[in-house]
Amino acid sequence: MKRIGLFLLPLGLFLLITVFLLQGLFSNPRDIESSLLNQPVPTFRLPDVMDASIEYGPEVFDGEVTLLNVWGTWCVTCAIELPFLTELRQQGVRIVGLYYEQNMDPDFGGKTLPEIRLDIDKTLSQLGNPYVFNIFDEQRDTSMDFGVTGAPETFLIDRQGKVRLHHVGDLNERVWQTKFLPLYQELSQ
Amino acid sequence: MLAELGHFSLVLALLMAILLAIYPMWGAQRGQVLLMQTAKPLTVGLFLFTLFAYLCLTQSFLNNDFSIAYVAHNSNSLLPWYYQITAVWGGHEGSFLLWVLIFAAWAVAVAMFSGGIPQDILARVLAIMGMVGIGFYLYILLASNPFERLLPFFPVDGRDLNPLLQDFGMIIHPPLLYMGYVGFSVVFAFAIAALVAGRLDSTWARWSRPWTLAAWVFLTLGIALGSWWAYKELGWGGWWFWDPVENASFMPWLVGTALLHSLAVTEKRKAFKSWTVLLAIAAFSLSLLGTFLVRSGVLVSVHSFASDPTRGLFILGLLVLVIGASLLLYALRAPQLRSVGRYELLSRETMLIGNNILLCSATLVVLMGTLLPLVHKELGLGSISIGAPFFDQMFVYLIVPFVLLMVMGPLSRWKHQTLPALRNQMLAGVGLSVVAVALLSFGRDGLSYMATLGMALSVWIAIATVQEIRQRLSASKQGLAGLTSLTPSHWGMVMGHLGFAAMIMGIAMVTSYSVERDVRMTPGDSIELQGYEFRFLGVEILKGPNYSGHVAKLDVYENGRKISHLEAQKRFYTVQRNMMTEAAVDPGFTRDLYVALGEQLNNGDWALRVYVKPYIRWIWGGAALMAIGGLLSMSDKRYRMSKLAKVRVKSEAMAGEAA
Numbered sequence: 001m002k003r004i005g006l007f008l009l010p011l012g013l014f015l016l017i018t019v020f021l022l023q024g025l026f027s028n029p030r031d032i033e034s035s036l037l038n039q040p041v042p043t044f045r046l047p048d049v050m051d052a053s054i055e056y057g058p059e060v061f062d063g064e065v066t067l068l069n070v071w072g073t074w075c076v077t078c079a080i081e082l083p084f085l086t087e088l089r090q091q092g093v094r095i096v097g098l099y100y101e102q103n104m105d106p107d108f109g110g111k112t113l114p115e116i117r118l119d120i121d122k123t124l125s126q127l128g129n130p131y132v133f134n135i136f137d138e139q140r141d142t143s144m145d146f147g148v149t150g151a152p153e154t155f156l157i158d159r160q161g162k163v164r165l166h167h168v169g170d171l172n173e174r175v176w177q178t179k180f181l182p183l184y185q186e187l188s189q
Numbered sequence: 190m191l192a193e194l195g196h197f198s199l200v201l202a203l204l205m206a207i208l209l210a211i212y213p214m215w216g217a218q219r220g221q222v223l224l225m226q227t228a229k230p231l232t233v234g235l236f237l238f239t240l241f242a243y244l245c246l247t248q249s250f251l252n253n254d255f256s257i258a259y260v261a262h263n264s265n266s267l268l269p270w271y272y273q274i275t276a277v278w279g280g281h282e283g284s285f286l287l288w289v290l291i292f293a294a295w296a297v298a299v300a301m302f303s304g305g306i307p308q309d310i311l312a313r314v315l316a317i318m319g320m321v322g323i324g325f326y327l328y329i330l331l332a333s334n335p336f337e338r339l340l341p342f343f344p345v346d347g348r349d350l351n352p353l354l355q356d357f358g359m360i361i362h363p364p365l366l367y368m369g370y371v372g373f374s375v376v377f378a379f380a381i382a383a384l385v386a387g388r389l390d391s392t393w394a395r396w397s398r399p400w401t402l403a404a405w406v407f408l409t410l411g412i413a414l415g416s417w418w419a420y421k422e423l424g425w426g427g428w429w430f431w432d433p434v435e436n437a438s439f440m441p442w443l444v445g446t447a448l449l450h451s452l453a454v455t456e457k458r459k460a461f462k463s464w465t466v467l468l469a470i471a472a473f474s475l476s477l478l479g480t481f482l483v484r485s486g487v488l489v490s491v492h493s494f495a496s497d498p499t500r501g502l503f504i505l506g507l508l509v510l511v512i513g514a515s516l517l518l519y520a521l522r523a524p525q526l527r528s529v530g531r532y533e534l535l536s537r538e539t540m541l542i543g544n545n546i547l548l549c550s551a552t553l554v555v556l557m558g559t560l561l562p563l564v565h566k567e568l569g570l571g572s573i574s575i576g577a578p579f580f581d582q583m584f585v586y587l588i589v590p591f592v593l594l595m596v597m598g599p600l601s602r603w604k605h606q607t608l609p610a611l612r613n614q615m616l617a618g619v620g621l622s623v624v625a626v627a628l629l630s631f632g633r634d635g636l637s638y639m640a641t642l643g644m645a646l647s648v649w650i651a652i653a654t655v656q657e658i659r660q661r662l663s664a665s666k667q668g669l670a671g672l673t674s675l676t677p678s679h680w681g682m683v684m685g686h687l688g689f690a691a692m693i694m695g696i697a698m699v700t701s702y703s704v705e706r707d708v709r710m711t712p713g714d715s716i717e718l719q720g721y722e723f724r725f726l727g728v729e730i731l732k733g734p735n736y737s738g739h740v741a742k743l744d745v746y747e748n749g750r751k752i753s754h755l756e757a758q759k760r761f762y763t764v765q766r767n768m769m770t771e772a773a774v775d776p777g778f779t780r781d782l783y784v785a786l787g788e789q790l791n792n793g794d795w796a797l798r799v800y801v802k803p804y805i806r807w808i809w810g811g812a813a814l815m816a817i818g819g820l821l822s823m824s825d826k827r828y829r830m831s832k833l834a835k836v837r838v839k840s841e842a843m844a845g846e847a848a
Contacts, residue, residue: 007524011513011519015513018508126281
């Protein structure tokens with residue numbers, strides 16, 4: 001009988017794998033959980049995208065529940081969510097932008113800073129401006145620290161400056177109602 | 190009309206598979222010859238009906254029949270005719286149709302070329318193929334019908350074939366890979382048939398080995414082609430990305446390689462029986478698992494295919510049935526298998542056990558690396574990703590002992606090997622390879638440890654292979670004339686091992702000594718890289734049948750002499766709105782020059798990526814050598830069916846005497 005146990009091993013191993021495969025089928029592989037969840041935001045020191053003399057750090061999140069929205073003028077989906085974000089701002093939600101430029105490579109040229117500012121102005125005046133201010137992540141390392149995989153992505157940050165939610169993809173009415181609103185209301189109380 | 194005929198033909202093929210699964214098996218268990226004889230005609234029917242269905246779909250592509258959903262999604266009236274033919278396997282439904290066509294083709298091949306195999310075994314083998322077939326035909330008909338119509342509202346023109354697939358490499362890569370995957374179903378069927386019959390002897394190994402070799406050769410070529418395609422089509426100059434889909438094809442290959450070696454022991458020494466059977470089951474199981482991983486969308490990969498949980502669920506159900514049932518049968522029957530061959534610690538058998546352990550460890554590493562992110566997430570531990578550094582590091586650890594065994598194995602005798610003789614050969618081998626590496630890397634600045642190690646291992650394998658042939662020659666006492674007395678399967682081993690050596694050399698050199706530069710250039714500019722001067726002539730507009738784009742022209746000079754002209758393209762496929770890079774490659778025996786065209790910059794300059802990749806051809810050349818080795822082994826006389834028939838008469842006579 002002991003021998004049979006040994007020969008059953010491959011079957012057991014296979015069945016174990018099957019369980020995980022079955023679970024995997026019903027979860028979205030692109031639904032990535034942020035490792036920063038319930039952790040304080042990473043430290044950074046970055047300028048305002050419009051005015052390099054103003055600098056921001058993690059203290060900008062202190063005392064107020066904030067949405068941190070990662071975006072860029074080059075990102076098509078971001079343009080689609082801008083009007084909805086603007087609506088949220090009108091409802092009193094504080095939204096801070098984390099701006100990064102895809103088409104900016106010191107070796108390859110690409111856009112210059114004045115050009116970027118012009119583009120931002122144009123986009124925001126057309127589609128609405130939801131942002132209190134925009135943090136400029138020129139080297140893209142702060143986005144990296146936040147675990148940003150692309151744009152748009154949105155973080156919900158509580159009064160203590162801790163990341164409470166990380167959403168990949170556009171923020172629309174449905175996502176806001178189901179994913180953000182309950183937590184947002186709880187945190188705002 | 191054609192689509193309906195094709196669909197009906199598939200239903201008939203399913204019917205054939207069901208009959209094939211029942212009657213021959215029944216006959217074999219009850220000893221009824223008439224029922225066993227139905228196996229062959231049923232298999233032929235299975236193949237013909239599948240072929241007809243396949244041709245119907247192909248003709249629909251050529252007719253631009255966009256009322257068929259699959260055609261509308263994967264073709265376009267502007268697509269050249271040869272891509273319309275290959276577009277049949279460009280999507281999910283069609284590639285499954287190709288899968289079953291190849292499956293049926295293997296089954297027919299078994300039915301046709303197995304004259305020397307006892308009728309009851311053949312009937313069981315084909316019946317098991319029928320059982321596996323039922324599942325896949327059901328899947329096509331129920332969950333993934335390629336003949337579905339878009340009526341009454343169908344598009345005027347199709348959405349075009351994914352431009353990544355519009356390439357020669359892609360024309361043959363999937364069929365070859367599928368030939369390999371599905372080919373393991375034959376070995377699997379042989380293993381299960383032997384377990385059912387309770388007869389597992391060295392003749393069984395002799396029947397299975399050529400089929401294993403055939404599947405393995407196809408898989409080797411398929412993987413190598415995929416790597417070559419990615420190299421020139423994706424424009425990053427890489428040749429292997431440890432992508433989950435690549436891993437899915439690599440696992441059956443590793444286990445298949447282990448199986449080849451283990452079969453050799455079972456055939457010649459009647460040992461490792463239960464282990465060999467397990468490997469045969471594992472090779473096919475991993476092929477199926479690969480299909481599941483690729484087709485279900487469980488894993489994120491650059492090969493993003495349609496993901497649909499119903500389909501995934503269906504394939505997973507099939508997987509559980511096929512693999513689960515066979516592993517259960519294995520657990521029940523394998524303990525009764527007795528391995529009779531005895532051997533000592535220092536013997537070829539031990540080396541081959543080591544080889545098998547290492548190959549299986551490598552498979553486990555790949556399996557874990559591929560599935561761990563999934564497991565980790567499902568356990569609620571958060572998302573992680575496992576990338577190339579993990580695999581690279583693990584394979585560096587595995588390769589050194591693997592090469593050591595690869596050197597010692599062929600030099601050792603079966604059963605018992607004396608230590609001093611082996612030690613002397615190995616010391617000589619090490620000495621020679623150290624000298625060779627010192628000579629090879631003389632004058633190269635910036636030596637890398639990894640490259641040096643890889644070179645040394647590669648050279649050592651080559652030297653050991655020569656030593657082994659010498660040993661054989663001195664044993665035959667015929668001098669060089671003895672070379673002709675070596676069997677084709679022996680030459681197969683030699684080629685396979687040399688191919689592996691060439692591949693290690695290529696990998697080591699490319700990984701450590703590749704040079705890459707991102708540059709911006711205006712026409713007339715030139716840059717220098719590793720003694721090659723790339724002169725940028727300019728960019729012209731490109732116009733293809735279903736794409737437009739730009740082509741950058743460069744001349745390459747070495748020591749002031751023009752050695753090559755390169756044209757790197759960037760194509761925009763208008764229907765799918767996709768950008769594609771077609772890198773320009775100047776291939777060479779010891780180096781590739783590789784240029785990929787990037788974006789145009791604001792001031793009119795162009796971004797270009799220029800690479801010099803030493804010895805990269807050796808990777809694919811090595812794979813080709815291994816495949817040739819496999820073919821040589823297959824051609825060995827002892828696997829010819831007339832020979833097998835004689836063996837069978839002999840073994841039956843012996844069985845008669847024993848009775």
